[in-house]
Amino acid sequence: MAAPAVIFLAGLFVLPVGQFLLGSLFDPAFTLKHYERLAESRAFLVVIENTVRISATVTLASLLLGYPVAFRITTFNPRLAALTLLALVLSVWISLLVRNYAWMVLLGREGLLSAGLLRFGLIDQKQSFLYNEFAVILAMTHVLLPFMVIPIVAAMRSIDPSLIRAAEGMGARPLAVLRRVVFPLSLPGAATGCVLVFILALGFFVTPAIIGGRGQIMVAMLIEGEVNEQLNWGYAAAYATTLLVLTLAIFAVFHRRFGMQRLWGGATK
Amino acid sequence: MASSDRRDRREFLKATAGAVALTAMGKAVPAIAQSKTIVFNDSGGASAEAGKVAFGDPFEAQTGVKVKITAPAQVAKLKAMVQARNVEWDVAELVSQEHRLAIREGLIQKLDKTVVDVSHLTPDSHDDYSVVFGFYSTAMGYNRQKTGDGKRPKNWQEFWDAKAFPGRRALRNHPVDNLEFALLADGVPADKIYPIDLDRAFKSLDRIKQHVAVWWKDGAQPAQMLLDGEVDFTSGWHGRFFALAMAGEKRIGVEWTGGMLKRSWVGVPVGAPNPKEAMQLIALMVQPKNSAKYAEGISYICGDPRAYDYLPDKVKEWVVTNPSIKSRMVLADEDWWLENAERAQQRWNDWIAS
């Protein structure tokens, strides 16, 4: 029964991707020229740096904003919790283009942020907040926040109530219970969220392409440029392979420590 | 119990099947009823709109064949299609040196000169495989409201001078045109630009790098940024500025001095599904009246001098074949770019990322 899905993915996904990535080594005969060029490329190093730096910052921002939110959600009554989680999940499906269009409006020189800061005297002339790291971090966090919140909520919800009762029974004050029971037990959830957000951030294309500046060029953009403008599939595949290796490395570390079942959003046991 | 369930479920299944069938039919019917359609792949946006009015509709009126306009123009995609022997386009726009690349790679067919009349076209606007359907340019745009005449750069040397001419700047995130601008800013005379000295160009670019607020990528960005105040001066494809100016937008001004005069070509891909009609469409595109109509939409015109005479005066001020404009511009050297595009791009990528 599981066969159709497996065959489908193997044939239509694994095969094409594998074919594409192999093109970095076989163009058409075996060659290392693409990787040699990659190793010498200053631009590539900078772009990898950009990609990792931006992904890490987004992960941190999502964690800082998402953790308190996740905690608050677990303390809601079931109805409100369900509603909030729903709002969160639905926001995932707001198209990237809709969001970026909104950011272009909000962050531009004549936009809302500029006008607001001017009004409150925080800046002395209208300013643009577009085409820079701030805009990209903001926009990407906006997309990935739900992916941080939901695993943390799942982890907090699966904390055994008897542990809390036991702690309270032994006279621990609320803050201590939080610190010593809830927080440590929520860490796997936080780790899941971080890994998910980081991995998803690594592969981003649309957001940095539309509202990023030259300091926010990410690897996916290089792949697209190589294929669409330079016609160089082999070199694009070299970019892609590097990105993939990076992603899989992080994923492997996570899996070893926590197990990949945790990534099945919410259905953890 | 079971029977009523079965009935309900049968109803549900029937409804679903019906819906699916309707959807499928809905797609099939138009396909049956349609007359012939050919595909013209173009840069899109204002160009596509102008193309529909000037070429697509008249062609359909004349021949009964519909013209479907798709975007964007990408020689990479053309190459992929030709190699896979699965060509979707009948007429392909080829921008600047991409058209030389297409010829070199054998991606477009020889023109059928019995159908396409090139006798009136200037020599720099046609060859054996393609014709220019749009002379365009990369020029300097500025926001009229924000900068009076005295305070805006009037050539690229002044654009490079951020102290004398303060203001937010934008340039394209691409070596094309920027290398030429960099050399002009460095004092190289227009006739000595090619072959481009890459080292000198990038050294010149180093001087302006910190002053560029935005490195634009898309055709619509320069005009948008001027309008919403994101930048004060920018390079841009002048047709986009023109379209806004014609729509009554008075805030955008264009400085033609030092602009790059460029050509956009059309050809028929090898293996195009409808080569006969494709040639006919190309023939139409260089008809003076049609070309003038296209220019009214986006100010890009073909190489037939007669087309110029069909233009209303206000459009004449924007068309680069206008002698007073052409004399201030530099003609882009497609051959140099054909040979050096990859090297320049590699260097640009390294430069822009650091």
Add this chain to the structure above:
Amino acid sequence: MGRCHKVSHVQPVYRSFGYGGLSAILDLSTVLALLFLLAPVVIVIVISFSADSYLQFPPSGFSVRWYANFFVGDPTWVHAARKSFVVATSTAIIATVLGTLVAIPLARGGLRGHSMIEALLLSPLIISPMITAVALYGFFAGVGLIKSIFALILGHSILALPYAVMNVSVSAKALDPRLEQAAMGLGARPVYVFRRVTIPLLAPGIIAGAFFAFLASFDEVVIALFLSGLDPTLQKRMWDDIRLEINPTVAAASTVLVAVSLVAFSAAILLQRFLARRIAVSAARDDS
């Protein structure tokens, strides 16, 4: 199974804070987060009614001309919407069917190559959509399918499959195997049991899976950029417009998108409720 307990057990800890810095921070961050998430959507909806022909906020006046342009003025928009709809529906069907078929044995456990299959199912999410898009583009071009709508449908199905599996899994994990065993013990054949017991019980998860698969396709940009062929999807059309044009028709298109998502969501919820009621009714009516 004690789901209510799982929520409220943390509450006593929280409630005993009363007022104070921590609860204020928590509430503030939650409100901020929700505003943060919703604000852009609101902005876009406002812009879609703007009378200006470029991006300006707040707009100088209001008008419905961009909706007019979307629905009537420029026929390419409606064509694009229609294509998106067809692709998304087909994707939902394929992803849900395949996803259900794999989620059930996966949830039951004991499947050979269990972790490999899970990894395989996760991979479309982990791998950058750009890599998938480019790889599929090369692949389909090679087999000559690049002009066909199937290329896009298959591409989106790959992306949607993990979401379908995830949702059906939730229901499948909660499914008590004794229900099926009981039915079979009463003499029903496995196929019948599957149809009349398993699937109806999984219905909420299947519907949720179909819904997410639909949205995954409808809102997808990157794969559509490469596999749209001659007819763009709504997302590809919006992408082209953001790059090549500057009028707010994109905003009107976006609002329509959000509206469609809400409609799909309501449909999914209603369907779930409808089916749940029907199962309850037929269970009540069951004699044996």
